[in-house]
Amino acid sequence: MPHFEVSLRDRTVDVIDGADAYQQEGPMTTFFRCGEGREAIDSWSVRIASLRTSDIVAIHRREQGHHAREDVTVPRQLSLSA
Numbered sequence: 001m002p003h004f005e006v007s008l009r010d011r012t013v014d015v016i017d018g019a020d021a022y023q024q025e026g027p028m029t030t031f032f033r034c035g036e037g038r039e040a041i042d043s044w045s046v047r048i049a050s051l052r053t054s055d056i057v058a059i060h061r062r063e064q065g066h067h068a069r070e071d072v073t074v075p076r077q078l079s080l081s082a
Contacts, residue, residue: 004031006051007058019048022059029053 004016016022019031021041029052032045 002061002063005060005062006056007060008051008055009057010055014049014051016049021045024053025050027053029056029059 002020004019004022006014006016008014016031018033020034020038022029022031023041024030028050030050031048032041033048034041034045038044
């Protein structure tokens, strides 16, 4: 399953598991699980995690088994169980 690696201004990387998409919501960037067969964020999407947008430097979608660059601090795992 793909995941998102979010590089933050403090040089840490947060890993968001279980998310299919993200969008900015006011001062926050929120990651969503869209559901099987859905490709867009809609009223059935589930919020997985939110991060302050001003702290985000980059967001990368990665496939299973792909790791963050080695010059960045070890990723922190962020996920919620449904």
